[in-house]
Amino acid sequence: MTEARRLPPGEKTSLYLGYLRLTDSAPVIMARELGLYAKYDLDVVLQREVSWANLRDKLVTGVLDAGQMLAPLPLATALGLGGLRADVVTGLALSLNGNAIALNPALSVAIRELGGDAESSARSTAEALGRHLRAGSDSEQLTLATAHSFSCHTFLLQMWLRAGGIDPQRDVRIIVLPPEQMVDSLARGSIDGFCVGEPWSSIAVQHGVGAVQATGYQIWNNGIEKVLGVLASWHQRFPATHLRLRLALMEACAWLADPANRDETAAVLALPEYLDTPEAYLTPSLTGRFVYSKGREPVEMPHFHVFGRFQAGFPWRSHGDWLLQQTGALVGKTLPAERVKSLVQQTYRTDLYREAARYLHLPSPSGDYKPRNRHATVWEYEPGIELGPDLSLLP
Amino acid sequence: MIKDTNHPQALRLILVDDDRARASAVEVNLTQAGFTVLSVIPTGSGLLYQMAQQEPDVVIIALDSPDRDVLESLAIVSSHNARPVVMFSESGDQSFIADAIGAGVTAYQAEDISPRRVRAAIDVAIAQFSAFSSIRQELDQTRRQLSERKDVEKAKGLLMEVHRVTEEAAFSTLRKLAMDKNKTLGEAARDVVAILEKTSHRGTRHD
Numbered sequence: 001m002t003e004a005r006r007l008p009p010g011e012k013t014s015l016y017l018g019y020l021r022l023t024d025s026a027p028v029i030m031a032r033e034l035g036l037y038a039k040y041d042l043d044v045v046l047q048r049e050v051s052w053a054n055l056r057d058k059l060v061t062g063v064l065d066a067g068q069m070l071a072p073l074p075l076a077t078a079l080g081l082g083g084l085r086a087d088v089v090t091g092l093a094l095s096l097n098g099n100a101i102a103l104n105p106a107l108s109v110a111i112r113e114l115g116g117d118a119e120s121s122a123r124s125t126a127e128a129l130g131r132h133l134r135a136g137s138d139s140e141q142l143t144l145a146t147a148h149s150f151s152c153h154t155f156l157l158q159m160w161l162r163a164g165g166i167d168p169q170r171d172v173r174i175i176v177l178p179p180e181q182m183v184d185s186l187a188r189g190s191i192d193g194f195c196v197g198e199p200w201s202s203i204a205v206q207h208g209v210g211a212v213q214a215t216g217y218q219i220w221n222n223g224i225e226k227v228l229g230v231l232a233s234w235h236q237r238f239p240a241t242h243l244r245l246r247l248a249l250m251e252a253c254a255w256l257a258d259p260a261n262r263d264e265t266a267a268v269l270a271l272p273e274y275l276d277t278p279e280a281y282l283t284p285s286l287t288g289r290f291v292y293s294k295g296r297e298p299v300e301m302p303h304f305h306v307f308g309r310f311q312a313g314f315p316w317r318s319h320g321d322w323l324l325q326q327t328g329a330l331v332g333k334t335l336p337a338e339r340v341k342s343l344v345q346q347t348y349r350t351d352l353y354r355e356a357a358r359y360l361h362l363p364s365p366s367g368d369y370k371p372r373n374r375h376a377t378v379w380e381y382e383p384g385i386e387l388g389p390d391l392s393l394l395p
Numbered sequence: 396m397i398k399d400t401n402h403p404q405a406l407r408l409i410l411v412d413d414d415r416a417r418a419s420a421v422e423v424n425l426t427q428a429g430f431t432v433l434s435v436i437p438t439g440s441g442l443l444y445q446m447a448q449q450e451p452d453v454v455i456i457a458l459d460s461p462d463r464d465v466l467e468s469l470a471i472v473s474s475h476n477a478r479p480v481v482m483f484s485e486s487g488d489q490s491f492i493a494d495a496i497g498a499g500v501t502a503y504q505a506e507d508i509s510p511r512r513v514r515a516a517i518d519v520a521i522a523q524f525s526a527f528s529s530i531r532q533e534l535d536q537t538r539r540q541l542s543e544r545k546d547v548e549k550a551k552g553l554l555m556e557v558h559r560v561t562e563e564a565a566f567s568t569l570r571k572l573a574m575d576k577n578k579t580l581g582e583a584a585r586d587v588v589a590i591l592e593k594t595s596h597r598g599t600r601h602d
Contacts, residue, residue: 053463053482057501061493082467083482084492149468173475176468178461181439190441331471 007040007359010241015044017245018055018067021275022179023198023282024095024226024305026265028068031252033268039251040244048274051178052148053083059231060086065238066245068094069229072323074347076150081331087232091352092246093315094226094253096306096388098285099153099216100201101160103193104186107132107142108211108293118292119299122214123393126164129213133171145177145185145194155326156219157195163219163393186210197225198305199281202291206281211293217303221389222310224319232346246356250313257308262286303388310378310388311365314353318369320344406512409445410435411456414527421455421523428519438462443469450478453513454503455520458496466503479506483513498524543581550584553591 015037019025028046031037037044047064049055056077058064074088103111107129111118116128133142146153158168168174177185182200185191187209194200194210204210216223228249235242255261266286270279284290285305289298306312321344328335335343350368357364363384370381373392381387408430412418418435425432433449436442438460446454446469456463469480483502484492495501498521504513547569554565573583 050459050461051463053467054458057492057496061489061496063496082470084484148464149471169473175443175475176465178439178464180461184439 007244007247008240010041010244011238012065012241013041013043015042015065015241015245016047016063017044018047018049018058018064020049020052020055020068020179021277022098023269023275023285024098024307025068025275026256026269026286026305027094027249027252027307029269029274030256030265031248034252034255036248036251037245040248042241042244042248044245044248046274052151056086057084059088059229060084062234065234066228066230066242068226070148070151071224071227071319072150072152072155072327073148074227074229075320075324075343076327078343078347079327081150081327087346088229089232089235089347089349089352090227090229090315091235091242091349091356092228092249092313093224093319094228094249094307094313096222096225096310096312097215097217097303098225098305099156099195099197100212100285101157101193101195101214101219102186102201102204102210102212103129104189104210105208107192108213111213116213118211118213118218119296122160122218123163125213126160126166126393128164129161130164130166133166142172142192143175143190144172145175145182145191145196147176147179147182147196149176149330150327152216152220152223152225152323153195153197154330155323156214156216156223158326159392159394160195160214160219183207183209198285199275199277202284203281205284205291205294208294212290215290215301215304217301218393220392222303222306222312222387223392224316224323227315235352242352243356243359246352247359250356250360250362253308253313255308257306257312259288259302262288306388311381311385314365315348315350316365316368316370317344317348317350318372320348321369322372405429405431406452406508406516407431407433407449408453408455408516409433409449409451411438411442411454411460411462413437413460414457417457417523417527420527421520424519424523425455425516428515430516430519442466446480450505452505452508453483453516454480455516456501456503457524458499458501463501469503480504481506483510483517495521499528500524543579543584546581546584546588550587550591553588557591557594 017028019028055067059067074090077086077088110132111125111128114128114131116125118125146157161168179196179200182194182196183204186204201212230242266279266282269275269282270277288302288304290301290304291298321340324340324344354364365381365385372390373395375390377389379387410418410421422432422435433451436445442462442465454466466480469476472479480503483504500520502517550569551565554568569583573580
């Protein structure tokens, strides 16, 4: 409580925080269960939303104070892509990785026969799918789904396809489906595969309707996934409340960094008031003992979700730049480099992260940018700042 | 090109709502207001297919439908998407959007339709959604009150039976319990029922 006492009092103590029904909602949920919001004198009501569009609009119209957002969403919202336009800022990333690509059983068999082995390499499955498509035995174009246009799901799926020599625009059809509809749609054959956050791939695997061909981590090691978003105007009105909220969530993320806490997390997330789903769907990715297809032994993937390690909370502007370039490319626009830089600087607020880290006596990176696709193992950014691998399938 | 003339054709709409009663009320009112409702569809029934087949001018969608992200994906121009859709926002009228969000509904329109013509359709939807949400609140409240009353009656009956007291005495015991424990009468009643039922079950077993 000493930390809380030295903090400026919050301008607002009752908050509504929006999240979606996903395994990597763990930080916002565990912060409540661990009493961390209360520790910072915040009374936080968690609101489960059914779409990212709802979460954004409720943020924009003030129904929500803050929300767990897909990392590209604050940038897409600033550009007004698809829906309401508003300036959103983030001073905290909530998770890295957490996604997977799953394909239907027939395609999975074809990939294996052509030398693809997801458990050892995501490139091998992409290349095998490429060979399968070029052989032209499928009469129809493949339809693959992601959960949102401007999401890491889309960008990871595109990267994986390109790594296999597949043009994501011409060679396949990529559509958007709500996560809840993915498994059903795959089972019914209305889509051939998807890239989505957990638990949806594990559900497909456990029901035998899909097999994982690549995890998000394999496509891009430790890529940013979810962030805490608030309106820029909200931050200006309630800076101390925003700080307290970030501190509560940073403590939750630090708690989640301990593998010993992941089983308990799965049990809590499974509750009706949160994800309302069997615990068995949540444990493979949360405990890092991930199952790629039904009947296979679990594979050790300790970094399937990263919440606290590797400076996970730091909203790297280099990540923001990359996400914004991908977003621009998706809508057929090349954004000028200065525009990308300034929009990311306004949105990805590394200064806010550093402010919070000081209160927790934690070190934080002194720079805002880091290289991508350079390190295969854990490395030191500067003394005391340990970062994870950052390889990706394509530069 | 904006397809807006002095005698515009009726706007063609798709309505996405899982609440059948509400959807049909909105449909009736939209039709009366001169709009053509092409289809009323629940979540997860192939919205993308419907969009491609029917090419509506406007889609009105309930906020509790997860299909909103699907609709927004149609804002991206691609070979699969000939007619881009944009969220109805009528040049950023924030209070109007807040009204729609508050009522639990929003709308998307084809890019080539004038927002002026769409506004009336959304007004109809907002009015119907608001009406339904206040009816639902009233219903919820009535239901809560009814079940509270049932719990109180049951607790009173048990207290009268077990403690052999009058109805009046049982009720005042219940009230005192609620006040002492800072609970509602209903909550206190449920506690009493839980405790007394356990005791009387134990009693039966020993008898």
